[in-house]
Structures are given as structure tokens and as C-alpha cells.
Amino acid sequence: xTVGLFIPCYVDQFYPGAAIACLELLEKLGxxxxxxxxxxxxxxxxxxxxxxxLTHGCDELFVKNFAEFDYIVAPSGSCVxxxxxxxxxxxxxxxxxxxxSRIYEFTSFLTDVLKVQSLxxxxxxxxxxxxxxxxxxxxHLSSMSELVAPSFSKPGSLLNMVxxxxxxxxxxxxxxxxxxxxxxxxEEAVSVKMGKDRVADHLEHGAxxxxxxxxxxLMHMEGILHxxxxxxxxxxxxxxxxxxxxxx
Amino acid sequence: xxYWLYNTNELMTNEPMNNEVKDHAELAEIFxxxxxxxxxxxxxxWWIRAKRDKSVHQIPEWEALRDTASQIxxxxxxxxESYLIQFEANAKAxxxxxxxxxxxxxxxxxxxxxxxxxxxxxxxxxxSMLTEELHLNEYLAENGIDVIDSDLGERxxxxxxxxxxxxVLPCIHKKKEEIGELFHQYLGTPAGxxxxxxxxxxxxxxxxxxxxxxxxxxxxxxxxxAETGEFVVxxxxxxxxxxxxxxxxxxxxxxxxxxxxxxxxxGVFLRLLTRSATGQPITTYSSHFSKPREGEExxxxxxxxxxxxxxxxxxxxxxxxxxxxxxxxxxxxxYRRSGGHSYHNAISGPIGAILAPNLDMEKYxxxxxxxxxxxxxxxxxxxxxxxxxQLYKWRQVIVKNGYATKAKKAGMQVMTFTLSNxxxxxxxxxxxxxxxxxxxxxxNNKLNPWYKQRDMPTPPNESFGEWYAKNxxx
Numbered sequence: 001x002t003v004g005l006f007i008p009c010y011v012d013q014f015y016p017g018a019a020i021a022c023l024e025l026l027e028k029l030g031x032x033x034x035x036x037x038x039x040x041x042x043x044x045x046x047x048x049x050x051x052x053x054l055t056h057g058c059d060e061l062f063v064k065n066f067a068e069f070d071y072i073v074a075p076s077g078s079c080v081x082x083x084x085x086x087x088x089x090x091x092x093x094x095x096x097x098x099x100x101s102r103i104y105e106f107t108s109f110l111t112d113v114l115k116v117q118s119l120x121x122x123x124x125x126x127x128x129x130x131x132x133x134x135x136x137x138x139x140h141l142s143s144m145s146e147l148v149a150p151s152f153s154k155p156g157s158l159l160n161m162v163x164x165x166x167x168x169x170x171x172x173x174x175x176x177x178x179x180x181x182x183x184x185x186x187e188e189a190v191s192v193k194m195g196k197d198r199v200a201d202h203l204e205h206g207a208x209x210x211x212x213x214x215x216x217x218l219m220h221m222e223g224i225l226h227x228x229x230x231x232x233x234x235x236x237x238x239x240x241x242x243x244x245x246x247x248x
Numbered sequence: 249x250x251y252w253l254y255n256t257n258e259l260m261t262n263e264p265m266n267n268e269v270k271d272h273a274e275l276a277e278i279f280x281x282x283x284x285x286x287x288x289x290x291x292x293x294w295w296i297r298a299k300r301d302k303s304v305h306q307i308p309e310w311e312a313l314r315d316t317a318s319q320i321x322x323x324x325x326x327x328x329e330s331y332l333i334q335f336e337a338n339a340k341a342x343x344x345x346x347x348x349x350x351x352x353x354x355x356x357x358x359x360x361x362x363x364x365x366x367x368x369x370x371x372x373x374x375x376s377m378l379t380e381e382l383h384l385n386e387y388l389a390e391n392g393i394d395v396i397d398s399d400l401g402e403r404x405x406x407x408x409x410x411x412x413x414x415x416v417l418p419c420i421h422k423k424k425e426e427i428g429e430l431f432h433q434y435l436g437t438p439a440g441x442x443x444x445x446x447x448x449x450x451x452x453x454x455x456x457x458x459x460x461x462x463x464x465x466x467x468x469x470x471x472x473x474a475e476t477g478e479f480v481v482x483x484x485x486x487x488x489x490x491x492x493x494x495x496x497x498x499x500x501x502x503x504x505x506x507x508x509x510x511x512x513x514x515g516v517f518l519r520l521l522t523r524s525a526t527g528q529p530i531t532t533y534s535s536h537f538s539k540p541r542e543g544e545e546x547x548x549x550x551x552x553x554x555x556x557x558x559x560x561x562x563x564x565x566x567x568x569x570x571x572x573x574x575x576x577x578x579x580x581x582x583y584r585r586s587g588g589h590s591y592h593n594a595i596s597g598p599i600g601a602i603l604a605p606n607l608d609m610e611k612y613x614x615x616x617x618x619x620x621x622x623x624x625x626x627x628x629x630x631x632x633x634x635x636x637x638q639l640y641k642w643r644q645v646i647v648k649n650g651y652a653t654k655a656k657k658a659g660m661q662v663m664t665f666t667l668s669n670x671x672x673x674x675x676x677x678x679x680x681x682x683x684x685x686x687x688x689x690x691x692n693n694k695l696n697p698w699y700k701q702r703d704m705p706t707p708p709n710e711s712f713g714e715w716y717a718k719n720x721x722x
Contacts, residue, residue, distance in 0.1 A: 050647030057668025146627035180620030223702030
């Protein structure tokens with residue numbers, strides 16, 4: 001099995017640590033991973049702004065980069081959801097369909113495809129888990145508070161395999177953080193207020209770290225934590241699961 | 249006269265200022281200048297969302313009920329014409345006068361004509377979001393008719409000369425102290441008294457006089473049953489019943505999507521409606537009206553006002569399944585932190601944002617963007633409208649129809665060019681990170697909306713791509 005690693009543009013540029021953790025853990029689990037170097041973006045920033053018709057260049061590039069892999073894995077629920085729902089390539093519809101059906105968000109690839117039962121990771125800290133909406137409500141990575149359905153969490157089940165970790169309970173389990181792609185600048189006031197409220201929930205419950213499957217939400221909350229002078233850090237879930245060394 | 253827009257002080261004093269068209273982001277920014285008030289608004293509505301959760305989790309078959317309701321409504325949308333004709337025939341047979349109104353103008357004239365024919369210049373009206381949509385109150389006021397809203401929340405916003413900020417909880421944006429002040433001003437209660445029980449009692453006495461003296465009452469319609477020609481009005485205050493029973497003439501206004509095929513389907517919808525809205529098992533009053541009393545009149549006005557157009561929009565037609573419970577507003581993290589008036593439309597929140605562009609795409613072009621697409625709205629919707637998917641689809645339609653700003657268009661074209669060309673992307677990323685490291689003032693300034701209340705991420709020395717080229721054989 002060969003996995004094509006898709007690293008979203010902002011993770012590539014700003015959070016290489018999350019991408020490295022993702023790659024290393026997949027390799028530790030015996031997966032052959034390749035990273036196509038000409039990749040850029042899934043096209044979601046344009047599409048969510050109403051410019052889906054401008055994404056064909058991104059789409060064609062994505063198909064070119066990833067059509068040959070058995071699976072495509074990315075450390076982001078949001079980008080994966082976008083590819084699943086919206087990837088089009090008029091010249092290669094079968095290839096686009098193949099990618100849409102074989103692309104996985106990182107934690108669900110571990111739980112659903114690799115069926116990971118244990119992880120050699122240790123993280124003796126209090127951790128708040130942010131449920132990123134597109135992963136949760138879009139990809140069904142975990143149960144949703146609105147629905148009358150059995151509760152489960154794919155990222156949560158993996159975090160429970162980490163030695164010493166303490167997951168803190170939150171007042172609002174799955175409220176949106178307000179990042180929302182271009183929403184974060186187009187609706188700056190509400191976006192920041194949502195982020196402040198989300199961060200406050202984690203702080204009130206004693207989190208030392210806030211983690212999640214989407215670095216974009218974490219980047220937004222990190223920006224707010226920094227501005228508040230908080231010592232609480234954000235960390236992509238792959239870094240915790242990989243047992244990555246903590247950066248000071 | 250419209251009362252949508254307020255500056256910060258006006259949010260407190262409720263005096264209208266001007267008719268300048270603003271957008272959701274601007275109005276939300278104004279609302280957010282008083283953070284304590286935003287917290288209060290958010291927590292008040294979250295409390296209702298939590299009540300809803302508690303209530304629906306007591307119904308093991310909840311999701312099956314939602315499915316059933318959704319399917320009944322899908323059937324209605326596919327057979328709208330025949331159900332409406334069936335309803336009209338049965339209602340007429342019951343002795344109800346049925347009117348058809350293509351738009352607000354026709355609807356409002358029908359109401360005015362009925363009032364004129366009876367020689368009255370006063371009317372009592374219970375809760376009807378449709379009449380808000382059609383601006384009936386303003387029209388009747390211009391024609392010298394005095395309308396008193398009998399729903400307590402609606403009466404409060406009417407006194408404040410504001411539109412409702414929520415379809416179920418019209419004055420949810422008002423604190424009890426502000427309501428006390430309004431009652432002091434208009435109903436003569438003692439200054440500074442904000443005791444909810446006292447204020448409610450005052451409103452009750454004030455409305456009692458209205459109920460007893462009005463000859464014509466207008467109500468909304470929650471469900472119109474094709475099979476029987478009857479309609480059902482749901483209230484918690486009994487004000488619709490009080491108005492309709494004491495008046496000689498009952499006018500009921502309904503958007504045509506309120507139709508359901510059979511009476512037995514009420515068993516599904518009445519279980520869903522109030523649990524979704526407030527967490528109550530059922531409305532206090534779910535009143536069936538099927539025929540006028542001897543010698544009296546009952547009218548139904550069936551309104552289109554853009555609904556036919558929406559029904560013809562394949563991607564958006566199922567927004568017409570809405571039963572107006574307001575659950576999507578209570579759960580929406582954006583609505584809770586921007587307030588209903590920031591949507592500058594009679595129906596606010598996520599459902600308003602997918603209904604409004606159908607009425608006026610240019611005026612409401614901002615609304616589908618007032619969302620993070622988190623999807624909570626679609627999950628609470630009792631009739632399973634794919635609200636957040638429709639918000640995404642409206643964005644595409646609005647941009648294609650040319651309602652995106654020029655700056656946004658140019659920005660998107662640059663982004664598209666960069667992200668479609670790996671070499672440009674890699675060089676751009678490298679330059680961007682270098683600038684952030686060595687000239688942070690270039691991004692950390694007031695022109696960057698991210699930086700206003702958030703720090704930028706710390707740029708790493710190398711991108712993942714650069715790291716990978718060094719550490720793995722590509």
C-alpha cells in the first residue's frame with residue numbers, strides 16, 4: 001500500500017512539525033508514504049468564498065499529484081472534506097472519483113484503514129480536544145451533540161492510547177471556533193469572539209494544550225492565546241500521537 | 249419606514265437612525281463592541297439550545313421523526329399544486345373564504361379591504377413572521393389602521409419600533425431592564441421596575457382591553473391540512489385563540505409551504521416543533537381552526553411572495569420545508585454572537601440567510617457568507633434542511649451573478665494563480681515567511697484583519713516541502 005501524503009498549504013508553510021509527525025507516524029506504522037512535491041492547495045479557500053468556478057487549476061493539479069496512490073492522507077478534516085465533496089476534473093473524472101473515495105483525514109485513516117490498536121506515545125499533560133466542525137460534522141470523525149445517536153470519537157480513541165494523557169472536559173463539547181476559512185477575516189469581529197470563547201472554555205477547564213485534527217482552527221486559537229499572553233499551547237493531534245519531542 | 253440599522257448607541261436606545269444599507273459583518277462588528285452584551289446574548293440562546301438537546305435526547309426515535317417529517321415535506325414540495333387546490337376546496341366547503349396573494353402588496357391590500365368592508369380601523373394580530381416579511385404593519389399604519397401585536401415578545405418590539413430579532417423569540421435581544429423602561433414609557437409602569445412577572449401582568453391587562461374591543465383578528469398559520477381544509481396555530485400564550493375567538497372576523501395569513509397532506513401528520517410535526525424551538529414537549533396551545541362561527545367570517549390568505557421562484561431553484565427548494573422553529577438560530581455560533589438584527593431581514597439566522605437571497609440577491613448577498621459552515625444548523629433542523637450546504641451553494645450563485653466585491657474578486661484571482669502553479673506557490677511561501685521573520689510590520693499592522701485581535705503564526709525556518717527534500721529521497 002502506498003499512501004500519498006497531502007499537506008495543506010498553510011501546514012506546509014507554517015506548521016511543518018505537524019506534517020513531519022504525520023509522516024513519521026505513518027512510517028512507524030509500516031506504511032510506504034510519498035509526498036508529491038508539486039502539491040499546493042485543495043482549493044477550498046476559493047470555493048468557500050463563492051469562487052468554486054476558479055478552482056479547476058487547483059483541482060487538475062491535485063488529480064495530477066495524487067491519482068496514482070492507493071490512499072491519500074492529510075492532517076486536516078476540512079481539506080479532506082472539500083476534496084471528497086468538490087473535486088472535479090472534466091478530463092479525468094474517474095481519477096477524481098478515485099481520489100475523492102480514497103482520501104482520508106489522518107486520524108480516521110489510523111482508526112478505519114490501519115485499525116491501530118496501540119501507539120507508543122507518552123504525553124503526561126492536560127489536553128483539551130477541539131472538535132473541528134468539518135472533520136466532525138462533515139466526515140463524522142466523532143458523534144455530534146445535536147443528534148440522538150451513540151457517542152464515539154475516532155481522534156478520542158487514539159488519544160486514549162497515549163500514556164499519561166488527561167483529556168479535559170469542556171463546557172461546550174463541539175462549538176465552532178470561528179475560523180471558517182476566509183470568514184476569519186471577512187467577519188473578523190464574530191470570528192475572534194468565537195475564538196476567544198472557545199479558548200476560554202479550554203482554559204477554564206485547565207487545559208495545558210489544545211489539540212485537534214485541523215491546524216487551521218488551532219492556528220486561529222493560537223493567535224488568540226498569544227495575544228492574551230497565555231502559556232497554553234496548541235498542537236496538532238499527529239504530534240501527540242507520534243510522541244514528537246516538544247518544542248520549547 | 250424600515251428600522252433595521254442602528255449605531256452603537258442606538259442598539260441601546262432603539263432609535264432608528266438611517267436607511268443606509270450595511271452588511272452582516274459591519275452590523276456584527278457594531279454588536280460586538282459591547283462584549284458583555286454579546287456574552288449575555290450567546291448564553292441566553294445557548295441555554296435554549298441546551299434545553300432542546302435535553303428534550304430531544306428523551307425521544308429515542310428523534311432521528312426517525314426528523315426523517316419522517318423531511319419526507320412528508322419533500323412530498324408536499326413535489327405536489328404543492330394539488331395539495332393547495334385540495335386545501336382550498338376543503339376550506340371553502342367548510343365556509344372559509346380563501347384568497348390568493350402573489351406578493352406582499354396583494355396580501356396587504358386583501359387585509360386592508362376586509363378591514364374597510366367592516367368599517368374598522370383597529371386590528372389585533374398574533375405572531376406571524378409572514379406579516380413581518382410582507383411589512384403589513386407598516387402598510388396598515390400608512391393607511392390609518394392601528395395594529396396591536398398580541399404576542400408578548402412581538403408587542404415589546406412593536407413598542408420599541410424594532411423588527412423581531414428571532415422568529416420564535418422576537419425580543420430575545422432585549423434585557424428585562426430595557427423592557428421595564430419601554431413599559432414605563434408606553435404602559436405607565438413605575439420607572440425602574442423590571443420584574444418579569446409584574447411586566448407580564450401589565451401586558452396581560454393592556455392586551456385584555458385590546459382583545460375585548462377588536463372586531464378583526466389576524467393570526468399566522470403553522471400547519472394547513474389539505475385533507476380537511478383546517479389550519480393549526482401554535483402559541484404558548486393563547487393569544488391567537490383569544491384574538492380569534494373574541495373577534496367577528498378571523499384572517500389567517502400563510503405562506504403556501506405551510507401545507508401538510510393529512511391531519512395525522514400533525515402527530516409528527518407537533519412533536520418536533522416545540523422540542524426543537526424551546527425544548528418544550530408541545531406548545532401550550534395547538535389550536536385547530538376549521539370553520540367560522542355562525543354569522544361570522546374566516547379568511548385564509550395564501551401567499552407566494554417568491555416561494556414559487558424558490559420552489560423552482562433545484563438546489564434551494566427544500567428551504568421551503570422550514571416549519572419556523574428557530575433551532576438553527578439558537579445553535580448558530582454566529583447568530584448568537586451577532587444578534588438577529590445583523591441579518592437585516594425579517595427571518596434572521598441560518599434559515600434567513602438561505603431564504604433571503606431568493607427575495608433580493610443583491611441586498612442579501614452578504615448573508616450566505618455570515619457563517620463558518622460548521623453544520624450545526626443542519627443537524628438541529630427538525631425537517632432536515634441541508635442549511636449549511638445551501639449557504640455554500642448560495643455563495644457560488646451570488647458570485648456568479650456578479651455580487652462579489654471587486655477587491656474580493658482580484659484577491660481570489662491572485663490566490664487561484666498562486667495555488668495552481670507550484671513554482672509560484674513555493675517562491676511565494678518562501679518570500680512570505682522571510683518577510684514575516686525579517687519585516688513583521690509588513691503583516692502585523694492594522695490593514696491585516698487577522699492581526700487586529702490575533703497574532704500571526706511564527707514562521708518556521710523551512711516549509712515541510714523543504715524539510716522533506718532534505719530528509720527523504722523524493
